[in-house]
Amino acid sequence: MSGAALSNLRIDTARLGADLAALAEITEPGRPWTRRAFTPKFLEGRAWLEGRMQAAGLTTRIDAAGNLIGRLAGKTSGAGVLMVGSHSDTVPDGGRFDGIAGVLAGLEIARAVQDQGITFAHDLEIVDFLAEEVSIFGVSCVGSRGLSGQLPEDWLSRIADGRDLKAAIAEAGGAIEEATPRADVKGFLELHIEQGPVLEAEGLPIGVVTAIAGITRVLVTVAGRPDHAGTTPMNARQDALIPAAELVLAIRAKADALAAGPGHFTATVGEFRMEPNAANVVPARVEMLIDARASERADMEAFLDWLGTEGARHGAEVKVLSDNPPKPSHPAVCDLLEAAAEKLGAGHRRMVSGAGHDAAWMGRIAPTAMVFVPCAGGRSHCPEEWAETGDIALGAAVMLETLIEMDRLVPVIA
Amino acid sequence: MSGAALSNLRIDTARLGADLAALAEITEPGRPWTRRAFTPKFLEGRAWLEGRMQAAGLTTRIDAAGNLIGRLAGKTSGAGVLMVGSHSDTVPDGGRFDGIAGVLAGLEIARAVQDQGITFAHDLEIVDFLAEEVSIFGVSCVGSRGLSGQLPEDWLSRIADGRDLKAAIAEAGGAIEEATPRADVKGFLELHIEQGPVLEAEGLPIGVVTAIAGITRVLVTVAGRPDHAGTTPMNARQDALIPAAELVLAIRAKADALAAGPGHFTATVGEFRMEPNAANVVPARVEMLIDARASERADMEAFLDWLGTEGARHGAEVKVLSDNPPKPSHPAVCDLLEAAAEKLGAGHRRMVSGAGHDAAWMGRIAPTAMVFVPCAGGRSHCPEEWAETGDIALGAAVMLETLIEMDRLVPVIA
Structure with a gap:
């Protein structure tokens, strides 16, 4: 990390650190760090965040999809928007940095821009997407799907805690029936903790995310016969x-x-259920849920072909439950992020995100890329989740440098 | 099966079949065949059974351990008791024959003895042991343990449905605080369905049970690390x-x-639990409960030694939760059963019981052996459990022949 470069860009690490600490304090009592979407605690965090945006000179609003947006007007009216952000909701018992780091890095960028007397041609919007994590409604990325016109209509009637998702978005200040896909966003950047061990292991502060892996979920079911475990001979x-x-x-x-190939690939048997699961009965049925992720669609297709054959060979039923393709980042934005890291003297590498992010949805409507920063032990979604403020500040500096370039390069049609 | 031999012994297959059908009718509505210990339905079955015992000329009582006993006095007062029986309680949703067949075979024997004008020197007692199956109190063989002085004191304070086991035994007519181990039982026989596929597969109606396998339960725990399933590389x-x-x-x-060796051995991973069991998290912990059963103690010891080493090799923690040795039947009683089957022309084989039975506890206080009869597909503890009345009648005939020999051979000290 290059302190000199940082101070040149006026990213204020101490100010960013204070914000990270203050938002972390807004957590369910006795359950650090919990601020789940659609809870009063989440709205408390939002109110704090809106106050910080306003203190930074941003004009705030809640959009139709329930996203909190702080806006810094550009020089050229109608030029469109460069957007930066992530999400402030957490999973239960985890997440001081997952999402939060990206929102607060965006806020710090908005302050740094003004500190330096920079005025963009484009408007700059800092966004806190609603409900990126799987919420009590059982779905994720509600705000970024809603903003980009990709929120399935039938999700709105899902019920949790006595009201449907539509009503819950309204409680957060949205009006989902009025949401239309944003056509004015000209670029989107998201900073996020890596949630994996690679950057830490390689001693690099910056990851330029070239793609968000596709996620495929497969249910594999094996049937047997529930015989008496004591009396049924092994060979019967x-x-x-x-x-x-x-x-x-x-x-x-x-x-x-x-x-071991060039792409990112993982496959995990994350859920395993056995029936009847009784000590003295031979297992009659096993259900396994496989989570497979690939940056290269060909790898996923090879895996699914293989799994069909291998499953049949074992008498198993193989059923694909969901299958989402990988989402490549915009190559030119990746190049800009890489050049910025290089200019700032920050160690960096290209990498694939194995986790899903709001950026995957934003990539459908605007040139998009992500910056990863290291997290301790690769851990996330747990109370121990940790990232260094200096790394987040460096990531913010890389994004600020990139935004300056994007503002210059992205055509302005006034 | 030898109809001629049966009719000579006056085992009345039709009368036995009618009893089996009548007791099956006493079941929880909509849940065939359910008559769990300590429920009103169980007591309803007991009341019917007591009536049938009395109609057969037996003197009935509930003993201190809550067992229903029907007695036919012998010639020689104080000579001691030959006992036959099993249990009339069931598991949920299963068991028209498991236990019931043994109780009703005993009742039919008592009737046949009288029909033939036989009078034993010893008293003959037909017993319906209380709560052989794992009951709502989480323990099994309550009645046979109580009668034989092997009921753990601390079980009595177990709570289910708002009262302790001691009170539940009292509801069944017992007075467990007054129970003392029976010293007057000179022999015990139990007929039971095999609960396995061997007799059916070999086309044999009679199994002479030479031992009840020891049951050892082992908990194996494997620890991992709950990393993000999408972002953690396969090699990390x-x-x-x-x-x-x-x-x-x-x-x-x-x-x-x-x-594959000479003894009966099974090992089953019957319970398997994974944590956190979430689609997108690498499994952090697996607990496996192993049910191992052996007729030869040396086999079990070899297995446990091997499992300790193999578990350690896989970084697993191996903990023996319970370890009960095998219970050999009385060799002379096995010989008598075999001779009786031979005399009646009934196909038979020696075999080991992989399941636990009341006979395992009775074997500690009296010469004991069991007769197995085939069950369809080896299935038990399920609604489809089925045994042929003719096989049960043949088993009763083998036991009656054996009881006549035991009455002659067992010393009578008046």
């Missing part, structure tokens, strides 16, 4: 756990092989 | 499911090898 049983265990090991070996 | 994760799956397969291979 159909134990569902045996082919299930063989499949677990085969899936791991296949994932290892695909991960 | 500690996935607890991988060593767990390897252990499942190794345990199966070891059990197959031990089962």
Whole structure:
């Protein structure tokens, strides 16, 4: 990290650190760090954040999709918007930095711009997307899907805590029935903690995210027969756990092989349920939920082909539950981020995000890329989640440098 | 099965079949076949059974441990008791024959004895043991443990449905504080469905049970690290499911090898729990409960030694939760059962019970053995559980023949 470069760009690490600490304090009592979307605690965090935006000279509003937006008007009316942000909601018991770092980095950028007397041609908007994490409604990225016109209509009637999602968005200040896809966003940047161990292990403060991996979920079901575990001879049983265990090991070996290639690939048997799950009964049924992620669509297709064959060989039923393709970042924006990191003397690498982000949805409506910063031990979604303020500040500086270039390069049609 | 031999012994298959059908009718509505211990439905079944015992000329009582006993006095006062029976309680949703067949075979024997004008020197007692199945109190074989002086004191304070086990035994007519181990029982026989596929597969109506396998329960715990499933590279994760799956397969291979030896051996991973069991988190912990059963103690010791080493090799914690030795039947009683089957022309084999039974506890206080009869598909503890009345009648005939010999051979000290 280059302190000299930072001070040149007037990213104020101490001010950013104070904001990170202050927002962390707004948490459910006894459950650090919890501020789930659609709860009073979340709205308390939002109110604090809106106050900080206003103190930074931004004009705030809640948009139709329930996103909090702070705006710094550009020189050229109608030129369009450069947007920076992430989300301030958390998972239960985790997340001082996941999302929050990106929102507060955006806020610090808006302050730094004014401190330096820079005026963009474009408007600059700092966004706190609503409900990026899986919320009590069982879905994620509500705000970024809503802002980009990709929120499924049928989600709005999902019920949690006695009201539907539409009403919950209204409680947050939105009016989802009035949402239309934003056509004025000319570029989007998101800073996020890596949620993985690579940057820390390689001693690099900056990751330029070239793609968000596609996520495919597959349900594998193995059937057996629930015989008495004491009286059924070993050679007369159909134990569902045996082919299930063989499949677990085969899936791991296949994932290892695909991960050794040039693309990012993971496959995880994250859920495993056995029936009847009784000590004295031979397992009759195993359900396994596989989470597979690939930056290269060809890798995912190879995996799914293989899994169909391998599953059949083990008598298993293989059912794809959801299948989302990878979302490449905008190549020119990646180039700008890389050049900015280089200029600031920040160690950097290109990498793929294995996790989903609001940026995946924003990429459909605007040139988009992400900056990753290291997190301790690669841990996230847990109370121990930690990132260094200096790394977040450096990431903000890289984004500020990039925004200056984007403002210059993105055509302004007044 | 030998109809001629049966009719000579006056075991009345039709009368036995009618009893089996009548008791099956006493079931929780809509849940065939359910008559769990300590429920009103169980007491309703008991009342019917007591009536049938009295109609058969037996003197009935509930003993201190809550067992229903029907007595036919012998010639020689104080000579002691030959006892026959099993249990009339069921698991939820299962059991028209498990236990019931043994109680009603005993009742039919008592009737046949009188029909033939036989009078034993010993008293003959037909017993319906209380709560053989795991009941709402979470423990099993309450009545046979109580009668034989092996009911753990601390079980009595277990609570279910608002009262302790002691009070529940009292509701069934017992007075457990007055129970003392029976010293007058000179022999015990139990007929039971096999609960396994062996007799059916070999086309044999009679199994002479030479031992009840010892049951050992082992908890195996594997720890990993709950990393993000999308962002943690395959080569940087500690996935607890991988060593767990390897252990499942190794345990199966070891059990197959031990089962190929002369003794009965099974090992089953019947319970399998994963944490956090979330689609997008690498498995952090797996708990596996192993149910291992052996007729030969040496096999169990070999298995436990191997499991300790193999578990350690996979970084697993291996903890023996309970470890009960096998209970051999009385060799002379097995010989008598075998001779009786031979005399009646009934196909038979010696075999081991992989399941626990009241006979395991009775074997501590009296010469004991069991007769198995086939059950369809080896299935038990399910609504489809089925045994042929003719096989149960043949088993009763074998036991009656054996009781006649036991009455002659067992010393009578008046």
